[in-house]
Amino acid sequence: MIALIWTAIVARRLVSTGMFLLAALLSTGLSLVPWYAERATGTAAAARIAAAPPADRTVSAGGTVAVDLAGETVMQTFAASARRALALPVDGQAVGVELAGTVTAGERQLPMPLRYREGLCSNAVIDGHCPQATGDVILSAQSAERLGAHVGDRLEVTAGPASARRPLRLAGIYHPADPLSWYWTTAGDAAWTTFDTVVAAGATVRATFDAMLSPQVFTRGGDLTAAVDRMRRVPLQVSTAGVALAERIAADRQVVARGVWLAAAQLAVIGWIAMAVAARYAAEEHRPDVAQLALRGARRWRLLAATSGQTAVPIAAGTAAGALIGLLADGPDRLPVAGGVLVAGLAAGLAAAVLADWRTTRLPVERLLHAAAARPPRLGSAVVEVCVLGVAAASIYQALATSSPFGVQLLAPGMLAASVAILAGRLLMPAATAVGRSALVNGRVAAGFGALLLARRSSAYRMLPLLAAAGCLLVLAGQRWAEAGDARHHRSAVEVGGQRVLTVASGDRVRLLNAVRAADPGGRQAMAVVAGTGPGGVPVLAVDSPRLPYVLAAPASLDTRRLRPPAPPPITFSGTSLTLTASVPAADDLPDAGADPPTGPPVLLATLVVAATGAPVTARFTPVDGGRGPAGASVPDCRSGCRLVSFELLGGRAVELRQLDADGRTVIGPAVFADTGRWRTGAGNIAATISMRSYDGRLALAAVPAGLSKLPVDDRLYVVDAPVPLPAAVAGPLPSSDARGTATIDPFGSRAVPVEPIAAPLLPGAGTHGILVDLEYADRVAGGAPRAERQQVWLAPGAPADVLDRLRDAGLTIVAEDSVGAADARQARFGPAAAARFGVLMSGAGLLAAAIALLVISAVQRRARAEEFQALRRQGVPARALRAAGRGAALVPAALAALTGALAAAVAGAITHPPIPVFTDAWPASAGTRSAGALALLGATAVVAVLFGGCALAPQYRGRERAWRR
Known part of the structure; x- marks a missing residue:
């Protein structure tokens, strides 16, 4: 018996090799599941930790x-x-x-x-x-x-x-x-x-x-x-x-586990069906063996052992080889897993082999000696087809009715492809018969014989559902992988901000702005950014907004011009000394300051910042001659230019400002002091302790008590050189309003300012939750000393290489660098990407299993087709026509399966929800993915068509039956 089985295996080595490869592919894929899950989980955790800021x-x-x-x-x-x-x-x-x-x-x-x-x-x-x-x-x-x-x-x-x-x-x-x-x-x-x-x-x-x-x-x-x-x-x-x-890492672990086991289940189903179908057609070659053994009086169990053994032995060897590969990859600690895969694979393979030959061994000898194989029971085929159509309808209904990606909906892609293939197969046979007859009548021999050959091949009809389902799963997996990759790239571009992001050593914000503008005077290659944290840990980014549209790696979801509306120009000057013309108003003109008003001579402090560096400078003015007359202050730091920020009243109750000169040149004249639109008290949740009144070319300042207010006290009068409220683009929940109905933020962690929120779905550098303001305006309104903030330079796509040297020459020290490409690489290691990648691999393995099954079937039918063609050659049919007919009969089902699978994948991708999310958080995964998915669908369809066509044609060129080819 063993010799008989071995001899048959060697004689039918192409079929035996196909069965071995099927079993080895299935066993290897399943045995690598735990190894991949553990490795992907560890890689995702390491990537999350490495990507997380300290x-x-x-x-x-x-x-x-x-x-x-x-x-x-x-x-x-x-x-x-x-x-x-x-x-x-x-x-x-x-x-x-x-x-x-x-x-x-x-x-x-x-x-x-x-x-x-x-x-x-x-x-x-x-x-x-x-x-x-x-x-x-x-x-x-x-x-x-x-x-x-x-x-x-x-x-x-x-x-x-x-x-x-x-x-x-x-x-x-x-x-x-x-x-x-x-x-x-x-x-x-x-x-x-x-x-x-x-x-x-x-x-x-x-x-x-x-x-x-x-x-x-x-x-x-x-x-x-x-x-x-x-x-x-x-x-x-x-x-x-x-x-x-830790929660993000746990979510990655859950997604990886779910993804790899779903992909393994998909491979197990497709692989076992492919193995069963291939074994069923391999049983057609066993009919002569069964007939000879039956004529010699062999018992039925010996008939079943002799025939099914020809399929079971290659399956057992392939299963053992696959389990061994999995054991070598996973290590000796996974011996129970390899053993379980081996036992399950052997059981499935033996079941497929025995079931395939069970019906053959029950046939009488006279039926076994017939050249044509017996037709399968029509009722059984109809029942199977109705069940497939019913499951497909149920899964499609659930996909349309619910948003859950689990349940019967998981079967929708494969069942939809199989259902379409069943209907196409039902139409293929009569259509091929009609085309063949018409072609022969019209003298087109090759087309006629090819169509009639296709009509007589029941294998083309039976293989279509499996091939279409396997092709559909690969095309759908490739489409979703491409869409997810495009979504990850879009997220990287949004989160990173610029194409490249340079983190520089912290300094003054004004110095950062000036350095970047000096390095890129055109304003299209680099942009200064200050990244901080607002209330509740919300990211706050202050950017040089006129440059924002040019440096972004992904288009902004807001009109950046709204961040920088027109505002009065700043009050600037150059000089080394200031002269303030001021006076003390009469007592009757002073507002009621309540109990214990300030006494003594008034002292006025002017806060300035050096235009080049942002360093603060304080000018102290003490009016003389009883509080009337000019007062001088030395400001040597302002030789190259300063900007006036505010006035602060100390030591007295009130003072009237008339004119400010720098080195004899007027900086602020009476008209500006009298313009109420150029001055404001403190902004945000503060209690102002100074009041102002502009009239007749004078600006009167008076100190007032804070009263019982529990708000922070601000005793300065500020120059209006930026809009208040400050425009702020907000992604996520809008800032809550205070008791006055004003929303406030503290962009630099030092002073809260009122803002005008502008809703945006995504913000560059912040994503779905953050605040974006103009850096220059925010620094003028909020000011304050640097706190926990990161200073960056965003580089535009295509920025020249020498921009780094120009930034260093401008005085910036680069301490770190990030880019969209690096962010893409990080995201490719996270859990969703790892699970989707394994899904594509397992879909490819399922497609390869279906292709091997097609190869086995083509090899089984090669000998019978050669005999038919030899008989036709004797009747004068040209060999060239027969070769064309054979190729056409082989390629039409392969092309039909590929197109059916692609169509089903396109429909399933539109109506079903992927079980593996693109992201584990609330980031939207739909932005900018359709074009990538369409290209992937076309590419995967071409791969499926080429693979199926090659497997269908390969057996025709093996051994070249010269008897009919000459």
């Missing part, structure tokens, strides 16, 4: 502690309790204390915290020396410039209105060693000092604990959530974005 991996905790006595012991206790509550592996941690305050250098003041933190000197490059003694501080370059302080200068710090001033000494100017490290992401700008300095400044301070979590924390379920709960029970005030990162 702030997303940190945990920051704080609490108020009293350190007047035994301060170091209190801090050690605080640090120990925070570490014990966290109880997670970390890559770095730092404990510190901070005290809110204001640093003063001469007449300049800058609100900033006084802060101590472990590891400061090892994370900073200091021009000077690290704080060592009590009172030593170091400042950032921009903070020192705003204060006009140099190393060795004396400073003062106050911790509140009632706090005494404490002396400080500027020990150095620092620069972050790595501005993008977690240490500086959680630190921000401050006056850095020693622990004793902070303790001496206030008995009650805020203790801080910051930790950079290790990557494995985010891959272990709810460990971080539990740790945050423990820290809050200490109690500590805890903030972290790590929980959201």
Whole structure:
């Protein structure tokens, strides 16, 4: 028996090889599922962690502690309790204390915290020396410039209105060693000092604990959530974005698991059906063997073993080979998986082989000796077809009626393709018969014989549903992959902003603007951007909006001109001295200021900024001669140009402003002082403590009390050189309005300003949730010292390579770079892309399985077709006509299956919902994907047609039956 089976396998080696390849393909694909799922999950997690900014991996905790006595012991206790509550592996941690305050250098003041933190000197490059003694501080370059302080200068710090001033000494100017490290992401700008300095400044301070979590924390379920709960029970005030990162990683894990198992199930179904169909047609070649054994009196079980063994042995060998490949790829730890695949594959293969030969072994000998195979039962075929049509109708109905991608809808693409193929096959036979008869009558021999041959081939009809379903699944997977890739690219372009994004060392915003404009005077290659965080962690981007349309990698979803409406020009001048003509109004002209009005001579402070650098300058005016007459102030920093920001009234109750001159030239004349449209009090949620009145070429300022208002106090009169409210494009929920019905934001984390919201679905650099404002206008209205912000330069598509050198020559230091291409590469490693990629691979494997089955069927029918053609040659039919007829009869079903699958894929793609989402968050996946999907559909259809055509034609050129080809 074994010899008989082996001899038959060798004699029919093309069929046996096809069955071996089918089993090996199916077994290999299924055995690699756990390996791919684990590998893709790990890769996606690593990609998410690598793409996340350091702030997303940190945990920051704080609490108020009293350190007047035994301060170091209190801090050690605080640090120990925070570490014990966290109880997670970390890559770095730092404990510190901070005290809110204001640093003063001469007449300049800058609100900033006084802060101590472990590891400061090892994370900073200091021009000077690290704080060592009590009172030593170091400042950032921009903070020192705003204060006009140099190393060795004396400073003062106050911790509140009632706090005494404490002396400080500027020990150095620092620069972050790595501005993008977690240490500086959680630190921000401050006056850095020693622990004793902070303790001496206030008995009650805020203790801080910051930790950079290790990557494995985010891959272990709810460990971080539990740790945050423990820290809050200490109690500590805890903030972290790590929980959201862990949720994104968990979503990737879920999407990968769902995608790979759905793809594996699809391959299992298509592969087993292909194996069963191929085995059924291979059984046609076993009829002579069954007849000979039956004539020799063999029992039925021996007949079944001899025939099904010819199919079962190659299937068993292929299944074992596939399981071995999976075991080698996955390692010995996956031996149970390989064993399970082997057992399941053997069971499925043996079932297919036995069922294929079961009917053949039941036929009587006289039927087995017939040249033509017995027709299948018509009732059975009809029942199967009706079931397929019914399931297809149910799945299409669910797809149209619900938005869920699961349930019966998962069967819609394959069943739709199979149903269309069944109907096409039903029409193919009579149509081919009619065409063949007509062609023979009209003398077209090749077309006539080809059509009649096609009409007699029941295999063409039976194979169409399988081929169409396999082609449909591949075309649909390729279409969805292309659409998802286009959607990912669109998201990368929106989130990155420019084609390339350069992160530069932080400095003054005005200096950033001037440097970029100097490097790109045309305004079409580069744009300055300041990225910060608004209320509730909302991203806020301030951009040089006139350049925005030219540098974006993807077209903006808003009219960028609305961000920069016309506004009065700024008040600028060049000079080294200012002269203010002012007077004190009569008492009867003063507004009622309530109890305890200010007394003494009026002092007026003018806040200026250097036009080139943005450094603040304060000009102090004290009117003489009883408060009447010109007052002078020296401003040497304004030699190259300054811009007037505001006036502030100190020490007196009121003053009238008439004219401001710089080096004898008029800067502000009576007409401008009298123009109420050029002046405003504080904007946003503040209590203004100054009132103004313009009349007769004068601007009268009067100090008024804040009363019982709990709002922050602003005692300045500002120049109107930007629109208020500030136009702001908003993606996501609009900013909430205050009690006055005005929406406000603080674009730079220092001063809230009213805004005019402009709704936008997507914002460059922010995505679906963020705020976009004009950088120059926002800096004029909000101003303030730099806080936790990132300064960037966006480069336009096609920007020349030398733009980086021009930016460096303009004084910018590039510390990091990102691009749309890099963002595409990151997204290609996330969970949805990995799951979709595996789906395409498994669809390709299913298509290959159907093609191998077609190859097996063509090989089975090759011998019978050769005998028919030899008989026709004896009757005088030209060999050329027979060759053309054979090719046509083989290619028509292959082309029909490819076109049917493509049509079904196009319909299924339009009516069904993909089970694998393009993104795991709320980002819209439909933008800009249709053209890519159409091109992918055409390309995949061409691949399917070529593969099916090649497999249908290949057996015709094997062995070249010379008897009829001559």
